[in-house]
Amino acid sequence: MSAPVIAAEGLSKWYGQIIGLNDVTFEVPPGITGLLGPNGAGKSTFMKLATGQLQPSKGRIAVLGQTIWGNPSLYFRIGFCPEQDAFYERMTGLEWVAALVRLNGADETSAAGAARRALGLVDLLDAADRRIGAYSKGMRQRVKMAQAIAHDPELLILDEPLAGMDPLARRKTIRMIKEWGREGRSVLVSSHVLHEIESMTPNILLINQGRILAEGNVHQIRDLIDEHPHKVYVKADRTRALARELLAQEDVLSLAFEGEAVVVQTSKPDAFYARLTELAASGVHGAIHEVTSPDDNLQAVFEYLVK
Amino acid sequence: MMEGRTAPTVAASALRVFDLSLGQMLWSRRSVFLAILLGAPVLMAVAIRVLGARLGPIEVNGRAVNGAAVFGLMIWLLYIRFIVPVLGVFYGTSLIADEIDDKTITYLFTRPIRRSAVLLGKYLAYLASTVLLVLPSVMLVFFLVVPTGEGSLGAAFPSLLADFGMLTAGLIAYGAVFAFVGARLKRPLVAGLVFAFGWEPAALLLPGYLKRLTVAYYLQALVAHERPQDSPIGMLLQVFREVPPVGTSLISLALIVGLALWAASRAVEGREYVLEQ
Numbered sequence: 001m002s003a004p005v006i007a008a009e010g011l012s013k014w015y016g017q018i019i020g021l022n023d024v025t026f027e028v029p030p031g032i033t034g035l036l037g038p039n040g041a042g043k044s045t046f047m048k049l050a051t052g053q054l055q056p057s058k059g060r061i062a063v064l065g066q067t068i069w070g071n072p073s074l075y076f077r078i079g080f081c082p083e084q085d086a087f088y089e090r091m092t093g094l095e096w097v098a099a100l101v102r103l104n105g106a107d108e109t110s111a112a113g114a115a116r117r118a119l120g121l122v123d124l125l126d127a128a129d130r131r132i133g134a135y136s137k138g139m140r141q142r143v144k145m146a147q148a149i150a151h152d153p154e155l156l157i158l159d160e161p162l163a164g165m166d167p168l169a170r171r172k173t174i175r176m177i178k179e180w181g182r183e184g185r186s187v188l189v190s191s192h193v194l195h196e197i198e199s200m201t202p203n204i205l206l207i208n209q210g211r212i213l214a215e216g217n218v219h220q221i222r223d224l225i226d227e228h229p230h231k232v233y234v235k236a237d238r239t240r241a242l243a244r245e246l247l248a249q250e251d252v253l254s255l256a257f258e259g260e261a262v263v264v265q266t267s268k269p270d271a272f273y274a275r276l277t278e279l280a281a282s283g284v285h286g287a288i289h290e291v292t293s294p295d296d297n298l299q300a301v302f303e304y305l306v307k
Numbered sequence: 308m309m310e311g312r313t314a315p316t317v318a319a320s321a322l323r324v325f326d327l328s329l330g331q332m333l334w335s336r337r338s339v340f341l342a343i344l345l346g347a348p349v350l351m352a353v354a355i356r357v358l359g360a361r362l363g364p365i366e367v368n369g370r371a372v373n374g375a376a377v378f379g380l381m382i383w384l385l386y387i388r389f390i391v392p393v394l395g396v397f398y399g400t401s402l403i404a405d406e407i408d409d410k411t412i413t414y415l416f417t418r419p420i421r422r423s424a425v426l427l428g429k430y431l432a433y434l435a436s437t438v439l440l441v442l443p444s445v446m447l448v449f450f451l452v453v454p455t456g457e458g459s460l461g462a463a464f465p466s467l468l469a470d471f472g473m474l475t476a477g478l479i480a481y482g483a484v485f486a487f488v489g490a491r492l493k494r495p496l497v498a499g500l501v502f503a504f505g506w507e508p509a510a511l512l513l514p515g516y517l518k519r520l521t522v523a524y525y526l527q528a529l530v531a532h533e534r535p536q537d538s539p540i541g542m543l544l545q546v547f548r549e550v551p552p553v554g555t556s557l558i559s560l561a562l563i564v565g566l567a568l569w570a571a572s573r574a575v576e577g578r579e580y581v582l583e584q
Contacts, residue, residue, distance in 0.1 A: 052417070080413070080417045090331070091330070099326065103327075105313050
């Protein structure tokens, strides 16, 4: 059996009185692994421990066989895409990614080349010379991905990478992550949407309230989640026309407008996402800019699981 | 995989962080504050110049005060005792804090460079941005104020160069001290303000050795201006009369800077930064 890319042993993290992660022991195997849990479950805490931003309160965590805290040389081998929507807004996408690659020791020319390649992979080359401040939500997600992959790491750690992406970028990112895995690299990707994770990998770690509930292939969880209505927030050029079309579908249980977006409740998320991607590709209702899913779907499943 | 995976040295990493940070710092929220802070002495200098042209030179106790003496007083009381510590407090304490508030620290701390290099790079960016903005302000004040009261620009020019050196030394020293405060404390701004405007003025007025625990004590040895005697200005400057030799001051300032940056680096290397969710 191959050595795990991440190994946690009795790992705990607490912030004062608040427990972020509670005595977890598990291994993340090579390949693609999904970390699934609702907001506040401990996903981000675990990712921060795995990227050496936090020090364990108890226990230990090894990444690629080494302790990560205080070991900056390990970051040559790791790419991290954080959850927060934070950037140097005045820089262009190209300047920003290249500047970060330079911190990996690359000279100016090779950093610019690596940045261009990474921006190309996330389909952002056309906007490379635009200021990040002028990017849409989906473009910001993609430029964040670009900085994570630009230095060609062995292990990618992605915290909610699909949040806010439009359906086409989402499909492309999922393909890219799968391709990454096929090339023999490892990816740990977190999400609170099972369908997102499932489209990338069957290998899932379920986390809730700071504990790992289950790991491995979790088809049963998938069956469970299908019993719960799934909410999706969609922002498009012509939201009302899109809503009319969606409402005609059998699986759409309800629709509600929130500003310029529509919140759809569906009983068949897989079919819904597939149809949304087709609609985005056809452009029949203009561009679809943002698709997000609140975590109350998954929360319902977890409440059921931990009863 | 990318070739040539050699970690850059701390100095090279710091320079790359400097490149990344300089523009951010110059266009940060603090820039407006910096402009107001540095614009105020220039406005005062304009007022002195206009009033001097209309009403004649400034007089104290019936005696005309030379423009160079007024400039010297402005340098000491406005720049060294107020503007430089304020810049040090507001910029120095925020070197890392700004990245935390903006949630961009993650990108810097997940690269194969030491955290101390991030701190040093941002400290260098602070120095470059403040020095490049303070010195033009001083130069404008010099050209506006020194010619009043029959002052001579040519005669006063060497002291301007010395003032540049002193202000730069002040920015270096205060920046390093407050970088340490920022790296070590959770609410560094309050502690920094208490140090700069509570502890320092008080310690300078107290007899004994306490004044040696201030930055201002060593900076005052670098003041190049002659202090006018037998005038309120002279009396005011008497307060700062006890000064160490220039060599001792420079060595002491270098030690303060070295020690503060070392301690700040240690603090940054060992501290966890938890971003607000």
